[in-house]
Amino acid sequence: MEALHKKDARKSVFSDYDYSNFYYGAGEDPVNLLGPFCEWYEEAKPNGYYLYSEPLSSAPATHVRVRNGKTGALHDLLNLASYNYLGISYRDEVKQAAVEAVTRYGLGASGSPILSGTFDIHEELAREVAAFKGKDAAILFPTGYSANVGFISSIMRSGDTIFCDQYSHASIVDGAILAKSKTVFFRHNNPLDLERKLGGVRGKKLVVVEGVYSMDGDVCVLPDVVDVAKRHGARVLIDEAHSTFLFGANGRGVAEHFGLDKEVDFHLGTFSKSLGGQGGFVCGTRDLVDYVNAFGRSRFFSCNLAPPIVAGLRAGLRIVEQEPELRAKLWSNVAYLRRRFAEEGIDIGKSTSQVMPVLVNNDAKVFAVAEKIQDRGLFLQPVTYPAVPKHRSRLRISVSAAHSEEDLEQAVQIIVGVLREEGICRP
Amino acid sequence: MPSLTRYGYRNAISGFFEFPTENARRILPASLEPVELHHGTSIFSMTAFDFTESEVGAYGEVVMSVIVVPLVKAGERLPKSAFYPYLVATTTQAARAHAIERWHLPHWMEDVDIRFEPAGRKLGARVAADGAPVAELTICDYSWDPVSHLYQSFMRDGDKSYLAQITMEGEQSEHEEETGRLRLHDHPFNKDLVLSEVYDVPFREIWMRDGAQTFQPLVQLETA
Numbered sequence: 001m002e003a004l005h006k007k008d009a010r011k012s013v014f015s016d017y018d019y020s021n022f023y024y025g026a027g028e029d030p031v032n033l034l035g036p037f038c039e040w041y042e043e044a045k046p047n048g049y050y051l052y053s054e055p056l057s058s059a060p061a062t063h064v065r066v067r068n069g070k071t072g073a074l075h076d077l078l079n080l081a082s083y084n085y086l087g088i089s090y091r092d093e094v095k096q097a098a099v100e101a102v103t104r105y106g107l108g109a110s111g112s113p114i115l116s117g118t119f120d121i122h123e124e125l126a127r128e129v130a131a132f133k134g135k136d137a138a139i140l141f142p143t144g145y146s147a148n149v150g151f152i153s154s155i156m157r158s159g160d161t162i163f164c165d166q167y168s169h170a171s172i173v174d175g176a177i178l179a180k181s182k183t184v185f186f187r188h189n190n191p192l193d194l195e196r197k198l199g200g201v202r203g204k205k206l207v208v209v210e211g212v213y214s215m216d217g218d219v220c221v222l223p224d225v226v227d228v229a230k231r232h233g234a235r236v237l238i239d240e241a242h243s244t245f246l247f248g249a250n251g252r253g254v255a256e257h258f259g260l261d262k263e264v265d266f267h268l269g270t271f272s273k274s275l276g277g278q279g280g281f282v283c284g285t286r287d288l289v290d291y292v293n294a295f296g297r298s299r300f301f302s303c304n305l306a307p308p309i310v311a312g313l314r315a316g317l318r319i320v321e322q323e324p325e326l327r328a329k330l331w332s333n334v335a336y337l338r339r340r341f342a343e344e345g346i347d348i349g350k351s352t353s354q355v356m357p358v359l360v361n362n363d364a365k366v367f368a369v370a371e372k373i374q375d376r377g378l379f380l381q382p383v384t385y386p387a388v389p390k391h392r393s394r395l396r397i398s399v400s401a402a403h404s405e406e407d408l409e410q411a412v413q414i415i416v417g418v419l420r421e422e423g424i425c426r427p
Numbered sequence: 428m429p430s431l432t433r434y435g436y437r438n439a440i441s442g443f444f445e446f447p448t449e450n451a452r453r454i455l456p457a458s459l460e461p462v463e464l465h466h467g468t469s470i471f472s473m474t475a476f477d478f479t480e481s482e483v484g485a486y487g488e489v490v491m492s493v494i495v496v497p498l499v500k501a502g503e504r505l506p507k508s509a510f511y512p513y514l515v516a517t518t519t520q521a522a523r524a525h526a527i528e529r530w531h532l533p534h535w536m537e538d539v540d541i542r543f544e545p546a547g548r549k550l551g552a553r554v555a556a557d558g559a560p561v562a563e564l565t566i567c568d569y570s571w572d573p574v575s576h577l578y579q580s581f582m583r584d585g586d587k588s589y590l591a592q593i594t595m596e597g598e599q600s601e602h603e604e605e606t607g608r609l610r611l612h613d614h615p616f617n618k619d620l621v622l623s624e625v626y627d628v629p630f631r632e633i634w635m636r637d638g639a640q641t642f643q644p645l646v647q648l649e650t651a
Contacts, residue, residue: 017505021505021507022505024496024497024499025499025500025501026498026499026500027500032500032501035501035502036499036500036501036505039501164465166465173465173466176466177466182467183465183466183467183468184467185445185465185468187605187628389603389604389630390601390602390603390631391569391570391602391603391604392603
């Protein structure tokens with residue numbers, strides 16, 4: 001690892017090596033993988049990787065208390081890193097519902113959903129989610145990851161073909177692997193490439209897209225995708241992890257936003273983003289839910305969602321239905337931040353949602369930028385290759401309805417100040 | 428044989444393209460594993476060199492490869508990536524004889540024509556064999572930095588397997604902007620590829636200029 005001993009350690013650590021270098025190791029012992037990685041990580045961590053997994057000791061609200069991963073000191077920071085898009089998870093009525101559920105049910109479900117782990121409140125939440133989405137039925141999963149893995153592998157088989165956007169979430173990719181289907185990746189948000197790849201493919205076909213893509217914050221070009229898929233006899237699954245409860249007249253998601261609720265075959269969402277809770281779900285016909293209940297292994301072989309979480313989610317869902325002004329406030333915040341970033345010359349790529357990448361576009365510098373930003377009071381994480389393409393390093397912002405305009409302006413000032421100092425944006 | 432073999436180049440352009448893992452496995456010996464970009468999608472690479480100095484003088488070379496799992500050992504320098512060149516072609520007979528003898532690289536046994544065509548911030552390489560077009564590769568630049576990167580190249584000759592450690596030095600532009608292009612022609616040169624299944628836009632482009640490619644002595648591997 002001679003490259004690590006160059007004069008500019010931070011630059012060489014991040015420009016010459018990244019996680020992708022350590023995926024393989026020599027020999028016949030799996031433990032051989034550890035040595036090269038740990039040797040690199042020992043140097044990478046103090047140079048920036050400490051910014052990942054810094055522990056919070058407060059609710060993921062607009063301001064958080066964070067223990068610095070390098071110094072161990074506690075800092076109170078403005079938070080634009082947590083999902084919690086509607087600021088719901090720490091509302092009193094949500095916490096109260098969870099407390100009451102703990103009192104009534106205890107901590108966990110103590111069983112698989114298909115055996116002893118389904119409680120009355122699981123059934124109630126599933127009914128309420130289905131009603132909210134305007135579908136016949138819904139099925140709950142312990143996480144969003146589990147929902148994609150379990151759903152895709154429950155309906156697709158060896159010999160079938162799954163067409164995924166190249167920027168698909170890992171849970172979609174892993175679901176396709178578990179399904180043992182042939183997997184074809186089309187260019188990001190590119191229906192023409194999807195059409196090219198669907199051409200001539202026979203057998204069962206599933207096209208998988210996301211409502212909002214989690215690293216770029218851009219919205220799926222769903223009308224074109226659905227048109228192409230239908231012309232080729234493919235079914236469409238939309239993962240609305242980052243768009244359920246936010247987009248559309250009723251908050252059902254991007255499919256509703258485009259008036260394509262009925263044209264999209266399978267609707268998947270999560271409770272961890274907009275509601276700030278945990279879990280995932282799939283909505284559709286009763287037949288679909290019954291089948292996934294029988295064949296969704298990631299759910300089948302996991303403990304069911306913990307009752308206090310379920311109770312909190314039900315309270316959160318009620319807030320979403322009763323306070324549409326939260327969505328209006330979120331979109332007002334998004335508009336404010338977009339306008340201010342444009343005025344200051346900050347590049348947020350193709351984002352049109354509450355997920356905004358502040359593009360640093362320098363893999364060697366992004367950790368130094370993130371470190372400075374945190375030192376000045378703003379909690380944000382860097383995202384770099386291989387999670388995003390080379391030279392597309394960024395700081396990922398999650399805007400919340402709970403942020404005030406003052407919060408957002410403070411964030412803009414910190415970000416602009418650091419990016420100008422680092423020569424990332426114009427003075 | 429000298430301990431190190433050096434080849435100076437003016438330009439070396441590489442495009443990395445998605446193609447089906449089934450195709451990769453048909454090309455690779457059983458002992459090598461393709462690196463998958465996604466599940467079911469491996470990486471085909473085409474590199475064109477414009478060598479200006481070597482033991483056999485100046486010449487052009489095109490290398491068609493599959494990206495494979497490297498041989499990584501604790502305490503040793505990590506390779507940037509590993510290649511299995513399944514077909515190499517050169518513009519001179521001397522270069523071909525040298526590479527076959529010293530590196531056991533599989534070759535197209537006639538001289539090919541390689542034309543480098545600079546156009547602003549792009550560099551194209553137009554390859555023809557037997558008077559017919561084989562491939563046109565275009566790579567675009569991004570930003571330039573001096574680098575020294577280690578690569579591995581696996582070779583197979585009969586029942587013997589070899590590994591070469593190769594250092595690439597020079598100015599490098601590397602990016603994933605998807606601005607390059609590849610056109611592969613229906614030509615016996617490309618018989619190992621299902622042309623319609625090789626994506627024509629590289630997900631990664633590397634352009635190196637004014638540098639040297641240095642081979643360490645070839646190592647015979649125990650793997651059959």
